[in-house]
Every structure is written in structure tokens, then in C-alpha cells.
Amino acid sequence: MNKEAGKIHDKFPCPHCGTLLTKRLMERAWVTKFDKAINQTIRQAKQVPVLINYSVGKQRFEKTPDAFDLALIEKIEQMEIPYWFPTDRMPEGYNTEQPKVSHGITHVHHFYTRRNLWVLGGMYDKAFKARHKLSLFFIQYAALGFAKISRYVPTHFSQVNRYLSGTLYVGSQQVEVSSGYILTGKLQRLIKHEAPRFGEIKVASIGCCDSSVFPIPGESIDYIFTDPPFGGNLMYSELNFLWEAWLKVFTNNKPEAIENTAQGKGLPEYQKLMTECFKEYYRVLKPGHWMTVEFHNSKNAVWNAIQEALQAACFVIADVRTLDKQQGSFKQVTSASAVKQDLIISCYKPNGGLEERFKLEAGTEQGVWDFVRTHLKQLPVFVRACFQQAEFCFQQAKQSRACFQQAKQK
Ligand SMILES: C[S@@+](CC[C@H](N)C(=O)[O-])C[C@H]1O[C@@H](n2cnc3c(N)ncnc32)[C@H](O)[C@@H]1O
Incomplete structure (x- = not known):
């Protein structure tokens, strides 16, 4: 990958024989595994962690995942998530085809790495139990940014919400962000601007329905x-x-x-x-x-x-x-x-x-x-x-x- 340009090289040598390759010339690697959440065997595009970006204080560092990191990911993969998470099948559609065909993503939970699914499940669990609408609204923000639709874009400083808006496109370089990374900025903005006004409007009716059948009297x-x-x-x-x-x-x-x-x-x-x-x-x-x-x-x-x-x-x-x-x-x-x-x-x-x-x-x-x-x-x-x-x-x-x-x- 050309990190400066933030792109995959047009041509790159095979690490074994040196032959010049392009992404299109190559076949995608797949893994077949049993998905306990839906009780089915699934086939998905293989993903390999290649880069870790971490901070110590205010300083950022990068490293290649080592044996400890890979073992930790594997350990999490094998553990049971103790929270509810959605396992609905994605609808047939215009935007759902690319994740399905290119990556084998057929159900909602497939859009998340196991770690992010765990964290998001935990956050929703707390917000639902507390019946706290502002928290739900806050966590909602992470439902897309946490998903595999977030692409790694090294030319940008921040990797928050790097998905192609208006699509569910899953790229070949995905970024898995942590909850702190994605939500801290939002939390600060929420506390500063929105939370003080939450509940301020006393007379408002918000509906969510089909506009061809309003439950409202005529000429009103x-x-x-x-x-x-x-x-x-x-x-x-x-x-x-x-x-x-x-x-x-x-x-x-x-x-x-x-x-x-x-x-x-x-x-x-x-x-x-x-x-x-x-x-x-x-x-x-x-x-x-x-x-x-x-x-x-x-x-x-x-x-x-x-x-x-x-x-x-x-x-x-x-x-x-x-x-x-x-x-x-x-x-x-x-x-x-x-x-x-x-x-x-x-x-x-x-x-x-x-x-x-x-x-x-x-x-x-x-x-x-x-x-x-x-x-x-x-x-x-x-x-x-x-x-x-x-x-x-x-x-x-x-x-x-x-x-x-x-x-x-x-
Ligand atoms: C252009 S968007 C509106 C965006 C909104 N103004 C905003 O800034 O977020 C159109 C919206 O109409 C909704 N919609 C589609 N068919 C509808 C229907 N029959 N009745 C009510 N809303 C509908 C879509 O789900 C979508 O949220």
C-alpha cells in the first residue's frame, strides 16, 4: 500500500515469486466458519490485521500486530458476547449486494468485528436498561462508524466515520476504531451544545410514519x-x-x-x-x-x-x-x-x-x-x-x- 497517497499500489510484486500483480488479477481469500449466532456455516472474505495505531498520552504510534495482539484477537473471537446484538438478515437490495457478494456479509452482526460487536452490545444494553434516550441517541452514532463500512484512509488524520455516505460499501482496507476514539468528540459536543437544550422544547410532536396517511385532521x-x-x-x-x-x-x-x-x-x-x-x-x-x-x-x-x-x-x-x-x-x-x-x-x-x-x-x-x-x-x-x-x-x-x-x- 502507498501510505502517502492512501491507496493500494496499482501493481505490486508477489512476495514469493516476484511476479507483478494487480488487485484485480488476484483471487479473494475466503474463510469458512460456523456462526453460532445464527446457527449456520458462513463463508466470508479473509481479513488480516496489518497495522495498529495507538496513543501514549497525546502521542500517536504505529506498529505491526505482534503474536500477542493476534492471540488476543483470536481469544476474543472464541469468547461468548454476554449481551444481545442484532442478527437480522440484511434485506435484498441495491446497497446490500456489494457487502454480500464481495465479503460474505449477509447479516447485521457480520458488519462488526467481534470486539466492536461486544462493545456496541454493552453500550446498548446499558442505555436500554437505563431507558435513557439521550444515551441511545449518542450510541446510535457509533452503529455506522463501528461497522466494517469504515475505511482506512491514511491521508486523513482522523479515522472516525470514514464510510462512503449513502452506501453500505465495504472496502478492502477497513478501520476498526475504539469506542473512546469514535465517541469522545461527540460526547463533548453533546454536553456542550445539545444536552443543555434536551427537553427544553415543551410542545412538539414528533412522528415517524408514512406521509400518505397522517393521523391528523384535515385543514389543520x-x-x-x-x-x-x-x-x-x-x-x-x-x-x-x-x-x-x-x-x-x-x-x-x-x-x-x-x-x-x-x-x-x-x-x-x-x-x-x-x-x-x-x-x-x-x-x-x-x-x-x-x-x-x-x-x-x-x-x-x-x-x-x-x-x-x-x-x-x-x-x-x-x-x-x-x-x-x-x-x-x-x-x-x-x-x-x-x-x-x-x-x-x-x-x-x-x-x-x-x-x-x-x-x-x-x-x-x-x-x-x-x-x-x-x-x-x-x-x-x-x-x-x-x-x-x-x-x-x-x-x-x-x-x-x-x-x-x-x-x-x-
Ligand atoms: C431526503 S430524506 C430527508 C432527510 C432529512 N430532511 C434529513 O435532513 O435528515 C427523505 C426521507 O423520506 C423518508 N421517506 C420515504 N418514503 C416515505 C414515506 N412514504 N413517508 C414518509 N417518509 C418517507 C425516507 O426514509 C427519508 O428519511
Whole structure:
């Protein structure tokens, strides 16, 4: 490995015969063992500890594992973990294929070295027994950083949470960090910023449910801000599976609004699920009130699906702007066709019977002007933008009229 560049050498000599090799030319070494936790024989990619990074006081040192270190790891491998840990099978999916095929990781506990599984199990045990939500939230942070998805990146000083976000990718150089290493910084930030405010908000309701069925009465909400899934950008239920397994609560992925072949969902299914969510937003929103939709995706087709879903739910789109978040996420930077900036869609639920009138008047010039007048009344007045807004909503009204006529013909 080239430590300065933080990469495996493109070519390297065989230590026995000197032949120049590449990683691709080589076959992966596998080990077969009995996994007591699931009562099955499993086959996994062989892993060899090659480097120990340790500290004495504030000074860091490195060493190659010696016989004592290797014997200690082996001893831990043979011991029973005295705590509960999740052994759920990973779902079939887009992100779960690479760990399974390349490393033989098929169950949640396979994502952890035995030592980390032991430590994480111990921490969850204490937090659950204490029924301490802040502690659970705190430990949650380690569920991914402790996992084998954390890659060793020697070009970075810190090895905390070095996983490819938005994936469950398991690399060939993994880093196994200790609980102190991964959690100390977080603990200090938590004590300083979050713990003092924990419990401060007295009236808030936090729900975790499918947005197409809110247990909320109609016309009861003043404003909605929503950050929906964007087509097949991220496979939330797959990615959440690791920490959900620790919490023993899983996403019901049936209504999950994503594109995912393993779930049998393409763009039409995504659009249908999004339409159902937007219709529910429409139902609970007070008439004349606004919804802001954050949109972040690379593909025009997904953008069209979102717009059509909004229109099918009867929202009127009043404005679309870019949101410069300064720093692109992993997916934004790496996908060739990615939109570099997020979009913010402002739309509202029309007030005062526009829909009914529009149904009667659609196709007539009077209908278009009724739409324009109602729309302008709805908008906050900015003198400079007024002319542009009038132009924009006139175009929208024309478009809606064309859509209506097309639908009528059909
Ligand atoms: C773009 S993310 C939101 C991220 C969030 N704003 C944040 O900063 O953490 C979209 C979220 O919608 C959730 N989701 C997918 N389908 C849903 C549905 N039918 N109802 C409610 N939420 C859903 C996903 O699980 C994901 O957490």
C-alpha cells in the first residue's frame, strides 16, 4: 500500500515469486466458519490485521500486530458476547449486494468485528436498561462508524466515520476504531451544545410514519416543509437497516417513496407514492397556506415526476429557486448528471373555491384570468418581481388549461 497517497499500489510484486500483480488479477481469500449466532456455516472474505495505531498520552504510534495482539484477537473471537446484538438478515437490495457478494456479509452482526460487536452490545444494553434516550441517541452514532463500512484512509488524520455516505460499501482496507476514539468528540459536543437544550422544547410532536396517511385532521396545518426522497438517490430503508436492527424497529418499505428494483419500484411507482403523500399534505394543510418542497436530484425525469405529483395533488407551484448549500454531498459531486444545487419549490393550496371555478371555466379566457387574479392575491407582494410573477402565473394558467383540455379530449 502507498501510505502517502492512501491507496493500494496499482501493481505490486508477489512476495514469493516476484511476479507483478494487480488487485484485480488476484483471487479473494475466503474463510469458512460456523456462526453460532445464527446457527449456520458462513463463508466470508479473509481479513488480516496489518497495522495498529495507538496513543501514549497525546502521542500517536504505529506498529505491526505482534503474536500477542493476534492471540488476543483470536481469544476474543472464541469468547461468548454476554449481551444481545442484532442478527437480522440484511434485506435484498441495491446497497446490500456489494457487502454480500464481495465479503460474505449477509447479516447485521457480520458488519462488526467481534470486539466492536461486544462493545456496541454493552453500550446498548446499558442505555436500554437505563431507558435513557439521550444515551441511545449518542450510541446510535457509533452503529455506522463501528461497522466494517469504515475505511482506512491514511491521508486523513482522523479515522472516525470514514464510510462512503449513502452506501453500505465495504472496502478492502477497513478501520476498526475504539469506542473512546469514535465517541469522545461527540460526547463533548453533546454536553456542550445539545444536552443543555434536551427537553427544553415543551410542545412538539414528533412522528415517524408514512406521509400518505397522517393521523391528523384535515385543514389543520399552517405550513409544511418537506424534504422528500429523490427517485433512486438513496435507499433509505436499506441504509437505515443497521441502526434500525439495534433499535429493533424497522422501516415498512412498502410505502417507501423511492425507485428501487429490489422493491419492484420504478419511476411510475415512485411518482404514484409521492402523489399519495402530496395529496395527504394537501388534505391536512389549511386552504391558502404554503408548502416548501426541497428537491435534490440529478435526473429530469424525477424532477418531472415531482412536478406532476404536486399538480395531481392540486398544489399550485408559485416559485422555484436554487438553494446553494455551498458543499455538495457525495452523490451530488460524483454523479455525472447531478444537479449541483438543490431546488426549493414554493407551492400553495388554493383558497376560495378556485378549483371548482376552474373546473367550470377551464378552456375559457375568463378561466385563465380568474386563475391569474386568484394566484396574484395569494402571493406576497414584491414590487420588483410583480411583473415576472404575473408572466409566470399566466404561463402556468395556460399550461393548466392545455392539460385540462388534453385530459378532456382523452
Ligand atoms: C431526503 S430524506 C430527508 C432527510 C432529512 N430532511 C434529513 O435532513 O435528515 C427523505 C426521507 O423520506 C423518508 N421517506 C420515504 N418514503 C416515505 C414515506 N412514504 N413517508 C414518509 N417518509 C418517507 C425516507 O426514509 C427519508 O428519511
